[in-house]
Amino acid sequence: MTVAQEKGLLRFLTCGSVDDGKSTLIGHLLFDCNEVSEDGFARLHAQSQAGGRAGAELDYSLLVDGLMAEREQGITIDVAYRYFSTPKRKFIVADTPGHEQYTRNMATGASNSDLAILLVDASKGLQIQTKRHSKIVSMMGIRHLVLAVNKMDLVNYRQDVFDTIAADYAAFAQKLGDCDIQAIPLSALAGDNLSAHSEAMTWYDGPTLLDHLETVDTSHDVKVSAFRLPVQWVNRPNANFRGYSGTISAGQVAVGDAVRIGPSGALSKIASILTPDGEAQNAGIGEAVTVTLADERDISRGNVIAAADDPPPASDQFAAHVIWMHQQPLLPGRQLQLRLGAQSVNAAVTELKYVINYEDNSHKAGKVLGFNETGYCNLALDHPVVFDTFENNRDMGSFILVDKLSNETVGAGMIAFGLRRADNVHWQAMDVDKQARAALKGQKPCVLWFTGLSGSGKSTIANLLEKRLLARGGHTYLLDGDNVRHGLNRDLGFTDADRVENIRRIGEVSRLMVDAGLLVMVSFISPFRSERRLARQMVEEGEFVEVFVDTPLEICEERDVKGLYKKARAGKIKNFTGIDSPYEAPENPEIHLHAADKTPEELAEEVFSVLEAKGIV
Amino acid sequence: MILREVAAQFDNPVLMYSIGKDSAVLLHLAMKAFAPAKPPFALLHVDTTWKFREMIAFRDALMAELGLDLIVHTNTAGVEAGITPFSHGSARYTDVMKTAALKEALSLHGFDVAIGGARRDEEASRAKERIFSFRSANHRWDAKNQRPELWNLLNGRINPGESVRAFPMSNWTELDVWTYIEAENIPLVPLYFAAKRPVVKRDGMLVMVDDDRMTLAEGEKVEERMVRFRTLGCYPLTGAIESEASTVSEIVDELTHSNLSERANRAIDHDEAGSMEKKKQEGYF
Numbered sequence: 001m002t003v004a005q006e007k008g009l010l011r012f013l014t015c016g017s018v019d020d021g022k023s024t025l026i027g028h029l030l031f032d033c034n035e036v037s038e039d040g041f042a043r044l045h046a047q048s049q050a051g052g053r054a055g056a057e058l059d060y061s062l063l064v065d066g067l068m069a070e071r072e073q074g075i076t077i078d079v080a081y082r083y084f085s086t087p088k089r090k091f092i093v094a095d096t097p098g099h100e101q102y103t104r105n106m107a108t109g110a111s112n113s114d115l116a117i118l119l120v121d122a123s124k125g126l127q128i129q130t131k132r133h134s135k136i137v138s139m140m141g142i143r144h145l146v147l148a149v150n151k152m153d154l155v156n157y158r159q160d161v162f163d164t165i166a167a168d169y170a171a172f173a174q175k176l177g178d179c180d181i182q183a184i185p186l187s188a189l190a191g192d193n194l195s196a197h198s199e200a201m202t203w204y205d206g207p208t209l210l211d212h213l214e215t216v217d218t219s220h221d222v223k224v225s226a227f228r229l230p231v232q233w234v235n236r237p238n239a240n241f242r243g244y245s246g247t248i249s250a251g252q253v254a255v256g257d258a259v260r261i262g263p264s265g266a267l268s269k270i271a272s273i274l275t276p277d278g279e280a281q282n283a284g285i286g287e288a289v290t291v292t293l294a295d296e297r298d299i300s301r302g303n304v305i306a307a308a309d310d311p312p313p314a315s316d317q318f319a320a321h322v323i324w325m326h327q328q329p330l331l332p333g334r335q336l337q338l339r340l341g342a343q344s345v346n347a348a349v350t351e352l353k354y355v356i357n358y359e360d361n362s363h364k365a366g367k368v369l370g371f372n373e374t375g376y377c378n379l380a381l382d383h384p385v386v387f388d389t390f391e392n393n394r395d396m397g398s399f400i401l402v403d404k405l406s407n408e409t410v411g412a413g414m415i416a417f418g419l420r421r422a423d424n425v426h427w428q429a430m431d432v433d434k435q436a437r438a439a440l441k442g443q444k445p446c447v448l449w450f451t452g453l454s455g456s457g458k459s460t461i462a463n464l465l466e467k468r469l470l471a472r473g474g475h476t477y478l479l480d481g482d483n484v485r486h487g488l489n490r491d492l493g494f495t496d497a498d499r500v501e502n503i504r505r506i507g508e509v510s511r512l513m514v515d516a517g518l519l520v521m522v523s524f525i526s527p528f529r530s531e532r533r534l535a536r537q538m539v540e541e542g543e544f545v546e547v548f549v550d551t552p553l554e555i556c557e558e559r560d561v562k563g564l565y566k567k568a569r570a571g572k573i574k575n576f577t578g579i580d581s582p583y584e585a586p587e588n589p590e591i592h593l594h595a596a597d598k599t600p601e602e603l604a605e606e607v608f609s610v611l612e613a614k615g616i617v
Numbered sequence: 618m619i620l621r622e623v624a625a626q627f628d629n630p631v632l633m634y635s636i637g638k639d640s641a642v643l644l645h646l647a648m649k650a651f652a653p654a655k656p657p658f659a660l661l662h663v664d665t666t667w668k669f670r671e672m673i674a675f676r677d678a679l680m681a682e683l684g685l686d687l688i689v690h691t692n693t694a695g696v697e698a699g700i701t702p703f704s705h706g707s708a709r710y711t712d713v714m715k716t717a718a719l720k721e722a723l724s725l726h727g728f729d730v731a732i733g734g735a736r737r738d739e740e741a742s743r744a745k746e747r748i749f750s751f752r753s754a755n756h757r758w759d760a761k762n763q764r765p766e767l768w769n770l771l772n773g774r775i776n777p778g779e780s781v782r783a784f785p786m787s788n789w790t791e792l793d794v795w796t797y798i799e800a801e802n803i804p805l806v807p808l809y810f811a812a813k814r815p816v817v818k819r820d821g822m823l824v825m826v827d828d829d830r831m832t833l834a835e836g837e838k839v840e841e842r843m844v845r846f847r848t849l850g851c852y853p854l855t856g857a858i859e860s861e862a863s864t865v866s867e868i869v870d871e872l873t874h875s876n877l878s879e880r881a882n883r884a885i886d887h888d889e890a891g892s893m894e895k896k897k898q899e900g901y902f
Contacts, residue, residue, distance in 0.1 A: 080744045081737045083790045092788060104765045111767035233621040237654030245650070247618045247769075276649045288618050288650070301625055325765055339770055342625065398768045407774035409764045 010213060013094035013109040014148075015137070016119030017129040021150045025119065025188035026082055026095050027060030029210065032195040033084045060188070079105045088214040104325035104372065107412055110137045111398070114218045115144040117209075122161050122185070123154040126168045135356065138176040139321055139374065139414065141394055144216055145173070147183040148209065153190050157200040182212055225392055226310035227251035227259070230341040231303045235290050243274065243290040244299055246342070249395035250388070251307060253291070254282035261297055262304040262386035263314035269294040302343035304386040304396070312396060315418035316384040322349070322401070323374045326410035330369035330401075333500040335530045335537075336410070338381060340399040346382040347401070348534070353377060368497050378419060382537060390414035404530065437517030441475045444616045445514045447539055448607070450523045451532060451586060452549030453578045454564055455556035457595055457603070458523040461549060464604035466521060474617055477513055479506060481524035494575060500531060507535035514539055519616070527583040545614075547607060548589035552596055553578050618769065619748060619785035620650045623658075623730055626773035627781070630658035631728040633719075634687065636672045637849045638805055639734030642794055643786060645803050647732075648683070658732070660687045661722055665714040667702060667851035669827050675806045688726065692718035702853040703831070711854075720756045723780065730773065730781045738790045748787050754778035791847075792872055799865040809868070811845040811860045822856030 014022045082093040094109030110116060116137040118130055134145065147169050155161045166183040173181055184193055185204055192198035195210040207215070228250040235243040253259075257270045273280045274290040283289045291305065299305070306312055324330045330349060338347035354363035356374045369375040390397030401411035438445050448465075450458040462478055469476050485492070489505055492498040506522060513520045526532050536544040556578070557565040568576035575581040586592075591610050593603050611617050623630050632647060634640045647656040662676065680687045695713040702710045723731060737744045747763050749771045764772055773781055786794075798805065816823045817837050824831070826839055831853060833839070844857035845868075862871045 081788065082744065083738045083788075085792075108765040108767050112769075232618070233625050233651075235651060235654055241653060243653075245621055274652065288621075290652070337774070339772065341770075342622075394768065398770065400767055400770045400772060402772055402774055407772070407776065409766075409772045412765070412767045 009090045009092065010115060010216070010218065011092045011094070011113045012115040012117060012213065013096050013106070013113040013137070014117045014119060015096050015106050015109070015133040016148075016150075017121070017124075017127045020119040020121045021061075021188045022095060022119055023061035024059075025117070025148065025150065025186075025194075026093055028188050028191055028194055029093075030082060030084050031060060032191070032210070033086055079109045086210070086214060091213065104323070106133060107136055107140060107323050107325070110140040110142055111412070113137075113142060115146065115213070115216060116142050117146045117148050119148050119150050120165055120169075121154075122149050122151050122165065126165055126172070130169075131172055134173065134176060136323070136374070138179060139323075141390060141414070143179045144218065145179055145181045146209065146212060147181060149183065149185045150188050152185045152192060152198075152201065153187040157185075157192075157198070159185075159201070159203045162204075180216075182206065182216075184209055184212065225250045225388070226307035227253045227257070227305075228307075228312060228388070228393065228396060229253070229289070229291065229305040230343075230386075230396065231299060231301055231305060232342045234300060241292070242296075243292050244303075244305060245288070245290040246305075247288045248283060248285050249341075250285055250393050252282060252284045253289075258308035259293070259305050260308045260311040261299055262306060262312055263384050264298070264303070265311075266297050267308055268297055302341070304341070306386075312386050312388050313418050314384040314386045316381045317350075317378065317419040318387070319353075319376065319378050319416045319419060320390075320399075320413040321374060321416065322369065322377050322379075322411050322413040324369045324371060324411050326403070326408065327371050328410075329371070329496075330375070330411060331497050331500045332367075332377075333504045333534060335404060335533050337402040337404055338379070338385075338399050338413075339402060340385050340387060341396060343385045345385055346537075347379050349377045350380045351378040376416070379413075387415055387418065389417055434515050434517060437515075441517050443474055443517070443519060444614075445517045446519060446543045446545055446616055447510045447514060447535070448519065448521045448545045448547055448611075449526070449532065449535060450521065450547045450549055451526045451589075452551060452595075453553060453556045453583055454525055454576075455559045455561055456549040456551035457600055458525075458549045460600045461547075461593070461595075461603050461607065462521040462523045464600055465607050468604060468608050469519060469617060472617060474519055475517065476519045476521065478521045478523065479510065481506070481522070481526075484509075499528075500534070503531040503535055507538040510535070511538045514543055525577050525583075527577045527581065529584045529586070532586065545591060545611075545616075546586055546589040547591045547593065548586045549593050549595050549603075550585070555596055618650075619771070619783065620647055620656075620732070622749075622771050622773070623732055623783045623785075624651070624656075626771070627730040629726070629728050630730045630732060630783075631661045631688075631723070631726065632656065632658055632732045633734070634660045634662050634676075635734070635849075636662065636668070636676045636806060637734070638794060638798065638809060639736065639786060641803050641805055642789075642797055643732065643734040644683075645801060646785065655685070659726070659728070660685055661726075661728075661731075662687055662689050663715060663718045663722060664689050664691045665710075665718070665851050666691060666696060667714070667853060669806070669808055669825070669849065669852045669855075671808055672806050672849060675804075679804065688722070690718060690722035690725075692721060701830070702851055707854050710851075714851075723756065728780065729775060730783055732783045732785065734786050735784050736789050736791070736794075737784075737787050746782075746784055746787060748784055749773055750782045750784065751775070752780045752782060756780070758782075792869070795865060795869045795872060799869060805865075806849060808846045808849055811843050811863045813841050814844050814857065815839045816842050816844055816857055823859070824855075825852055825857055827852040 014026060016022055080095040082095060084091050094113060096106040096109035118134060120126055120130055147166065149162050149165050162185040184206060185201055186193040186209060192200055193204065193208045195208055197208055229246045229248050231244045231246050233245040235245050253270060255270050255273060258267065259270060260267055271292045271294045273283050275283055275287060304312060332349045332352050335346055335348050338345050352366055352369060353376045355366035355369060357364050366375065388396040397415045399413045400409050401413065403410045450462050452458050459480055466476050466478050484506060489502050492502050503526065506524065510520045510522055532546065560566060564573060567573045568579040577583050591607055593606060595603055632643065634644060651657060692714055700710055700713045735743055737746060745760060747766050750758065751764055752758060775781060815826045817826060817833065817839055819837065823844060842859060843861060845860045845862060846855060846857055849855060860871060862868045
């Protein structure tokens, strides 16, 4: 929803290491394009005197450094957007930080830009940060790079310095793939080669920065593709009107066009198109429209209306590059919310194939993805999503990952390709199935997942319950968290990554046992909701019964059967649940045992009667 | 696109209608984004009781014409305490009658998202705003710890009590706004257009004498001058500029050649360096 401008819009971002002079560069460009008002200029004068970084000269960076904190630190710490225009073009600049811990903001700035200016300090040469940023912006789909070799005044405007940096960069950039690179020697402070050719560098015969920004051709960046309308909103003011609103992310559409709705695959025709300027016969990429269809179809937010003859694929697994933006590392297996267009689903990384090493652009193996790292992963979703690859369609090939508890945006991803399960893992069809096995045993197989604090009585209750079930002729198995660690999970420790793997294996074993027709009891502290959710999702609906053994911490600590609380209090055990590591109580357990004032026998009986009521035994 | 995301992702959205030109554009966009339906959210105006009289008259007429319901909220405690821009200074007054009033209204109605017309080109700290800007349960903004916003993917997930400020016009410039107003013929408060008005020169600002609550200091005198306003707020705090531009196209023309920034005549921005950022952290829009 931007204002249509005839002269065209270029969005670009600037990136580089700390103190490479990004803010100065933008400030000076704004100044040269007459975007600095008289009162702004007066303030700039006053602030430059009061403590700018440029000594007695005008400190142009003050024009763009908005936040007080960064003014004090002398570094830019967030993405700032600036707007300016020349008679030829309109520009939106994302000023992004070079400070290492804020790299996520750079990816943010890059995600909506067509071009990136990479600043290099001529006196320092090419830095790792510049390579890292190049890799990120290139991966984010930016095809136009400007290597701005800044502070040429500090190296006496020497051509050999510029040539060396430009050559070093060209060698590095070969690995970036298809992109156009323009190297420009300049001084943001003095204004050389910004909007006017530098008199100090007559050896340079390329364009000035502004020339280049005004003329660079980005029209081929959008790969023309078939019609795509992700449905954002179902517009239903009354029973007679049912419209689907969204912004066209690719192609063209006209009244009467045949369309296919993803992921259902249903077919229909466009009956009408409503644009901001009223009814229209057709509409194209970038327009916010509301369409109606010739047939009644069940369409909701997140579905995609697409050209019938070239619809996007839908899949619940794909391979993607993921940039991780949170201090807590990405653990394979952990549940996250994935948002792609208007679709949101649960997702987990199933396999981290490699982590990209920015220093030499190589790949390394990794078990987790750390803050600011980029990895190539497989993801599995709980529902199929409709997508295009990122290379073909930025809008439908990009997603963000959201932490389900803190709601923070923790990662961003770009889809490389979809994985169809059948193409990769072939299921061996079995003639004897779960139903047949269960029928023979006269029970409904399921997982009874006992969760609660250490010493809450989980194992005791599960043990009594198993005896009770056995007496009734039930076929059971009891998996104890501690016992499993002696065998199957002997190789796992207590790091976050290992805990997730521990749960995954227990969940997988339970799933197999359920498949074998058994009643599986799992006795396991399992303090984190996300992990219990993971186990729940491994079996079918109705096959997971969460039993919350709710015994207050004081009572567990008083019992202290294994003497563990005493050790934890003494600091001899770290990360002990309930002491220095949290226990996230289940929100909606199938069975909630208030265990404080009942005997284990009573509690086991309580579980038993619920199982009977549910028809499990 | 952004307005539809707001409607789809939140339970109880509200559009902050301040009667100014940005609000006018925002409301216009909302009417279009959901046509033929009406915008699926409430409208709220925080009335400080010190707005220009013409603004209030315009507001009431427009709401009647569009058939929309507007919630008008005033910090009555502030009025009873006798807080005025003349007696308490612009900083204290803004805090009580605008920021506190806004927070009060948002909490009272349980709005989980407030849509505003703020633009990143207005002021340095606004340039760093997200389109979906997260606010804690007590309405605070943590500028250093914002959710990254990539592509067009807006993350509106919040816990109960928390809220989001949504700024659909983040990437518009003042010139974009006027160009759009011209193209779409959007009605505005007449104060935006030059006319002869009674003004007093005070602290370098031209303050319009809008009612008899304004008392003149010694040496001040009311003059009739040809003026208009680039932004509208509370009349004692909003300076006029001398101008002959009495139509939208004349304003567009004037802007293209202007040398003063838009908020140069807003008193609250100049209390001290970084003043807008402080107000925003505390909950100001």
